[in-house]
Structures are given as C-alpha cells and as structure tokens.
Amino acid sequence: MPKTMYDKIWEDHIVEDCGNNVALLYIDRHLVHEVTSPQAFDGLRAKGRKIHRPDSVIAVPDHNVPTKDRHLPNPDPMSTAQLEALEANVKEFDLDYIAMDDVRQGIVHVIGPEQGFTQPGVTLVCGDSHTSTHGAFGALAFGIGTSEVEHVLATQTLQLKKSKNMRVTITGELPTGCSAKDVALAIIGEIGTGGGTGYVIEYAGPVIEALSMEGRMTLCNMSIEAGARAGLVAPDDKTFDYLQGRPYAPKGGAWEGAVAYWRNLKSDVAASFDKEIILDGNDIAPLVTWGTSPEDVIPVTANIPEAASFSDPAKQEAVHKALDYMGLKEGQAITDIPVDRVFIGSCTNSRIEDIRDAANIAKGRKVADRVIEALIVPGSGLVKEQAEAEGLDKVLIDAGFEWREPGCSMCLAMNPDRAGSGEHVASTSNRNFVGRQGPGARTHLVSPAMAAAAAIAGHFVDIRDFT
Amino acid sequence: MEKFTQLTSIATPFPRVNIDTDIIIPAKHLKSVKRTGFGEFAFETIRFDADGNRVKDNVFDSERYKGANILIAGDNFGCGSSREHAPWAIAELGFRCVIAPSFADIFAGNCVKNGILTIALPQESVDALVLAAEAGHEIHVNLEDQTVRCQNALYEFDYNPAHKEMLVSGFDEIDNTLQSKSAIQSYEAKQKLMTPWLFKA
Ligand code: SF4
Numbered sequence: 001m002p003k004t005m006y007d008k009i010w011e012d013h014i015v016e017d018c019g020n021n022v023a024l025l026y027i028d029r030h031l032v033h034e035v036t037s038p039q040a041f042d043g044l045r046a047k048g049r050k051i052h053r054p055d056s057v058i059a060v061p062d063h064n065v066p067t068k069d070r071h072l073p074n075p076d077p078m079s080t081a082q083l084e085a086l087e088a089n090v091k092e093f094d095l096d097y098i099a100m101d102d103v104r105q106g107i108v109h110v111i112g113p114e115q116g117f118t119q120p121g122v123t124l125v126c127g128d129s130h131t132s133t134h135g136a137f138g139a140l141a142f143g144i145g146t147s148e149v150e151h152v153l154a155t156q157t158l159q160l161k162k163s164k165n166m167r168v169t170i171t172g173e174l175p176t177g178c179s180a181k182d183v184a185l186a187i188i189g190e191i192g193t194g195g196g197t198g199y200v201i202e203y204a205g206p207v208i209e210a211l212s213m214e215g216r217m218t219l220c221n222m223s224i225e226a227g228a229r230a231g232l233v234a235p236d237d238k239t240f241d242y243l244q245g246r247p248y249a250p251k252g253g254a255w256e257g258a259v260a261y262w263r264n265l266k267s268d269v270a271a272s273f274d275k276e277i278i279l280d281g282n283d284i285a286p287l288v289t290w291g292t293s294p295e296d297v298i299p300v301t302a303n304i305p306e307a308a309s310f311s312d313p314a315k316q317e318a319v320h321k322a323l324d325y326m327g328l329k330e331g332q333a334i335t336d337i338p339v340d341r342v343f344i345g346s347c348t349n350s351r352i353e354d355i356r357d358a359a360n361i362a363k364g365r366k367v368a369d370r371v372i373e374a375l376i377v378p379g380s381g382l383v384k385e386q387a388e389a390e391g392l393d394k395v396l397i398d399a400g401f402e403w404r405e406p407g408c409s410m411c412l413a414m415n416p417d418r419a420g421s422g423e424h425v426a427s428t429s430n431r432n433f434v435g436r437q438g439p440g441a442r443t444h445l446v447s448p449a450m451a452a453a454a455a456i457a458g459h460f461v462d463i464r465d466f467t
Numbered sequence: 468m469e470k471f472t473q474l475t476s477i478a479t480p481f482p483r484v485n486i487d488t489d490i491i492i493p494a495k496h497l498k499s500v501k502r503t504g505f506g507e508f509a510f511e512t513i514r515f516d517a518d519g520n521r522v523k524d525n526v527f528d529s530e531r532y533k534g535a536n537i538l539i540a541g542d543n544f545g546c547g548s549s550r551e552h553a554p555w556a557i558a559e560l561g562f563r564c565v566i567a568p569s570f571a572d573i574f575a576g577n578c579v580k581n582g583i584l585t586i587a588l589p590q591e592s593v594d595a596l597v598l599a600a601e602a603g604h605e606i607h608v609n610l611e612d613q614t615v616r617c618q619n620a621l622y623e624f625d626y627n628p629a630h631k632e633m634l635v636s637g638f639d640e641i642d643n644t645l646q647s648k649s650a651i652q653s654y655e656a657k658q659k660l661m662t663p664w665l666f667k668a
Contacts, residue, residue, distance in 0.1 A: 020627075039501065161629070431487070
C-alpha cells in the first residue's frame with residue numbers, strides 16, 4: 001500500500017501496536033529547555049528513575065534569558081531559579097548542555113537544526129509547541145507537555161494516537177516581496193487555527209521545493225498555529241547539504257547510509273491524504289494580522305474586515321472582541337496602523353536569512369522617530385556570529401535597530417523584553433494572542449522584511465512599493 | 468493520578484472560541500519550578516483588569532458557579548503553547564472536566580496526564596449545555612459509558628480508549644510503559660542496525 005512520509009516515519013518507530021491507531025512510539029531526539037522541564041526532572045527524582053538514553057537529549061536555556069547585559073546578575077529571581085534548576089538537572093542526569101555563555105546557545109528550535117541534531121526520519125520532541133519547526137527536515141517533530149517530557153526521559157517512548165494525513169500544496173511561484181512567513185500566514189488564513197487539528201500536514205509543491213531550509217523551518221514552525229501538531233517537508237539535496245558536516249550529523253561511512261535512508265522517506269506518488277489543500281503561490285501577498293488569532297490575517301493592501309462578513313456568530317463576536325483589544329476599526333486600512341515597537345526574532349524568523357532580509361530593507365535608512373524600540377534578536381549565537389561576519393549588525397545598528405543576544409525575547413512576555421499596553425508591535429513571531437508580548441500589547445504578525453519596513457515607515461507598508 | 472469515572476456538578480459556561488493557553492495561564496507566571504500555585508493566575512486577563520482589580524461578574528469568581536467542576540468552553544479550546552501549566556491551573560480552579568466543540572491536541576493530551584477529562588461534543592450540544600449551565604442545572608458526566616446527561620438530554624461522546632483506561636484506572640503511565648521495557652530494548656537493537664548514526668558509539 002502506498003504510504004505518506006508521515007506513515008513511513010510512524011511505522012518505523014512503532015515499539016508496540018496498541019490497536020485503534022494507538023502505538024507506543026519510539027522517540028529518537030529530545031530537546032529540553034528551562035521552562036517545561038523542572039517538574040519533569042523532579043518527577044524522575046521523586047521516583048528514583050533514570051534517563052533511558054542521555055545521548056538523545058540536548059538542553060539549552062532560551063525562554064527566560066535576558067537579551068542584553070548578560071554579564072550582569074539576572075534581576076528576576078524566579079528566572080534565575082529556573083535557569084539554575086536546568087543547569088543542576090543536566091549535571092545530575094549527565095546531559096549535553098549548551099550554557100547561556102556558549103556561542104551555540106539560542107532558541108531551542110534554531111539550535112537543533114544548526115547542530116545537525118535534527119535529521120530526516122527521526123521522531124523529535126520538545127516541551128514546546130513550536131517543535132513542529134523541525135519538520136522542515138522531514139523529521140516527525142512535535143511539542144509535548146511536561147508529563148510527556150518526563151515520560152520520554154524515563155522510557156524513550158510516548159503512547160500516541162496516529163494523526164490523519166493532510167497535504168498542503170503550494171503551486172506556482174511566490175511573487176517578489178513574499179516569503180515563507182507569508183505562505184505560513186496564507187495557509188492559516190485559509191484553513192483557520194483549528195483547520196489542522198488532528199492532522200500532520202505535509203507541505204509540497206514547487207513553492208515549498210524552492211524554499212531554503214530556513215524558509216521551510218519558518219513554514220513548519222507555524223503548523224501548530226494551524227492546529228496541526230506537526231508539519232513535514234520531504235528531505236532533498238538542500239536538506240542534505242544543510243546537514244553535512246554539522247556536529248551531530250552522521251559522519252564518515254555513516255553519512256552515505258543515512259542519505260540513502262533519508263531519500264526513501266518521501267511520500268509515495270500514489271499515497272492518499274485524508275485532506276488536500278491547494279493554494280496558488282502566485283496569489284500570495286505580503287500579509288499582516290489585524291486580530292488576536294493568527295487566522296485574523298489579510299494582505300497589507302486590504303482593509304480590516306467587517307464582523308458581519310463572517311457567517312459564524314461566534315466568530316463575529318470574536319472579531320468584535322479582537323478589534324476592541326487591538327484598538328482598530330472595521331474597514332480600516334492596514335497601512336494606517338501606526339507601529340510603536342518592532343520585534344524581529346523568535347523561532348519563526350531569527351535565522352540568517354531573516355536577518356539578511358531585515359538588513360536589506362534597513363540599509364541606508366532610519367527607524368522612524370515614533371518607534372520606541374526596534375529589536376533584532378538572532379536565534380542563536382552562531383546566527384549572530386555569521387550576521388556580524390557579513391556586517392549585517394552594523395547596517396542594522398546604523399539604521400537605529402538594537403542588536404541583541406539570542407533568546408526568545410519579545411516573542412512571549414517572560415523575560416525583560418516586552419511591549420507596553422496599547423502599543424502596536426510589528427512582530428516576526430508566531431502568536432498574536434491577547435497579552436502574548438505583554439499585558440495589553442497589540443501584536444501584528446509579519447515577515448522580517450515587512451517588520452523592518454514598518455520600523456522605517458512608522459506604520460505598516462507594502463514592501464513591494466518600498467523604495 | 469486521581470481516577471476519573473463519573474462526575475456530577477454544576478458547570479461554568481465560558482464559550483469563547485480559540486481560548487489559547489496564554490489566556491489560561493500567561494507566560495509571566497511560568498517561572499515556577501513547581502507544579503502548583505498556578506490557579507490564582509488562571510484566566511488572569513479575564514478575571515482581573517489592567518490594575519489588578521477583580522472583574523465584576525467574571526464567571527470564574529462568580530458566586531453563581533462556585534464549586535463547579537465542569538467547564539463548558541468554546542471551539543479550539545487550549546490552542547497555542549504546549550504548557551502543561553494550563554491544565555495545572557485549570558485543575559486548581561476545581562475543574563475536572565472540560566466540554567467544548569473541539570480541543571487543541573497537545574492541551575487535550577496534557578489534560579489526561581492530570582486526570583482532567585476533555586469531552587468534544589457538536590456545537591449545538593455545547594450550546595445547549597451553556598444554557599443549562601447558565602440556568603444552574605447539574606450536569607452528569609460518565610466516562611465509563613461515555614455519556615453526558617443534563618435534565619432530559621443525553622449526549623454520547625468519543626474518547627481515546629487508551630486515555631480512557633488511564634483515567635478510569637488512575638495508573639502511573641510511566642510504570643505502565645516500563646512494563647514494555649523488553650520491547651523497547653529489542654526495538655533499539657533493531658534500530659542500531661537500521662539507523663546506527665542515531666546512537667552514540
Ligand atoms: S521564540 Fe517564542 S514561540 Fe519560539 S520557542 Fe521561544 S517563546 Fe516559543
């Protein structure tokens with residue numbers, strides 16, 4: 001029977017078939033960070049349990065770390081306690097650890113691929129929903145809760161129900177000015193934040209094939225925003241080129257064997273999917289979110305919709321609530337929204353390509369006076385190092401952006417970086433939820449180029465007319 | 468884990484769609500290294516205004532729904548972050564069962580691990596239960612026969628059999644999996660031949 005890539009990876013990891021599409025599934029790779037792991041380690045200790053395979057884990061702090069003045073003591077005692085707990089736990093359980101002052105430190109979903117830890121065909125988990133990012137390599141990667149973190153540490157398995165297969169095909173070619181972020185937002189705008197619930201999404205078609213590995217990561221990252229626990233892209237030569245020579249990638253003779261295995265992972269031509277979505281890439285425009293859910297998204301050229309244009313009464317009510325929170329009106333043009341703060345970073349858009357896109361726009365320009373703060377937060381120390389080698393930091397600093405140390409930063413209001421109440425933020429992160437970037441903060445999700453252009457203009461602008 | 472078989476209680480109606488885990492428990496409260504203490508911050512932006520004053524008539528603090536162990540919620544409940552702090556917070560508010568048109572996958576999984584039953588019912592049924600909850604009627608949930616009863620209405624629901632077994636027996640999931648240790652080891656032996664590069668030499 002023809003199989004999808006998801007079917008193949010799933011079947012290759014079944015330890016025990018429990019019937020009814022439920023299996024005890026083997027987990028190859030486990031990324032650990034400071035926020036969702038302390039209770040799991042406590043659980044292990046309380047029962048005197050060991051970690052089944054310490055070699056399957058990398059731990060790194062990211063959510064809580066300050067992005068500036070790292071040499072100073074962390075002013076937040078609770079953050080400090082959490083960071084110290086991680087450090088003590090990795091020592092006690094003897095795990096690979098990338099400390100805050102290590103050049104490899106960064107957002108867990110940036111460092112996994114960067115270290116070659118993320119590989120095609122593996123099952124990879126992390127106590128973070130954006131683990132879907134790693135699907136860009138053809139890894140079955142998904143976020144788990146803390147009890148599951150403990151379960152994987154103790155047993156190297158999870159009991160899971162198999163999801164259904166969905167394929168999202170993007171045909172044609174992306175217009176200039178559009179990036180993987182716009183593709184991700186376009187898909188969520190189309191199927192809604194619940195549209196992928198219960199599915200694993202495989203992304204396919206010429207637009208996906210043309211995306212860089214960075215772009216594929218951006219796209220898979222936002223699968224969870226469409227409700228899908230995981231996204232997948234078939235591994236190809238781009239994937240292998242990216243991985244070759246990275247620290248955790250197969251070496252020597254093992255490399256050839258691995259590539260041969262990886263080439264067989266792609267979905268069989270005749271494989272059938274439970275749901276198919278096809279979008280024309282040529283129709284995608286630079287997008288901006290106007291509400292408090294990633295599905296509240298429209299092209300930068302459009303006006304905020306009328307609540308009455310939605311048929312579902314619950315959605316109409318949600319639109320009113322969202323507009324009230326965002327301080328926006330039905331029918332208002334997106335380009336009329338002033339921008340108070342800009343954040344370019346997060347596991348969605350903090351890789352080298354994203355920084356290049358931002359620098360491209362910033363070059364020879366200045367951040368508008370009304371913008372309180374325009375942050376550029378590289379996803380890892382290695383991204384930062386490369387950007388600096390390319391002179392991008394200088395371009396951005398000259399334009400008035402702030403160049404920070406790697407971490408989750410203003411993606412979530414958990415470290416010192418956050419937006420004030422009522423402020424509009426042009427953000428390259430993945431969630432525009434109420435209060436996500438600080439109580440009362442108004443998040444607009446955009447691509448890095450669109451965020452940089454908004455910083456310069458002081459309001460949203462169509463990147464295609466930005467000259 | 469506490470067992471779950473049956474539950475009879477009044478219910479709190481909160482049928483807003485797309486309630487994400489940032490609303491259930493904002494990120495700034497995730498810095499604790501413990502599993503407890505999240506209840507007081509649960510639904511913080513719904514229960515408190517910007518100055519920290521309690522919002523009048525919010526369903527979570529209202530006398531009317533005091534003691535409710537069932538939450539009637541909106542579509543796509545629990546979307547967003549995978550934080551298990553969300554079910555921990557909900558449990559501290561006293562909820563042991565959430566009924567909604569649909570749930571985000573990770574959230575529903577996290578609930579099971581904490582002895583909370585999530586029941587997905589069609590929108591019309593949820594709408595009816597919201598009205599019943601507002602009227603103060605008791606709702607009776609039975610996991611063993613997978614039914615919800617309220618006054619004269621009866622709703623049947625689907626539930627993952629593996630999760631049902633876990634909730635009904637209240638067993639420790641890790642202990643249970645460790646009984647499959649030999650299966651895990653023989654899987655690894657096979658895997659070392661097939662994908663040797665995934666194992667440290
Ligand atoms: S950058 Fe944001 S979404 Fe990504 S892992 Fe950090 S907090 Fe989560």
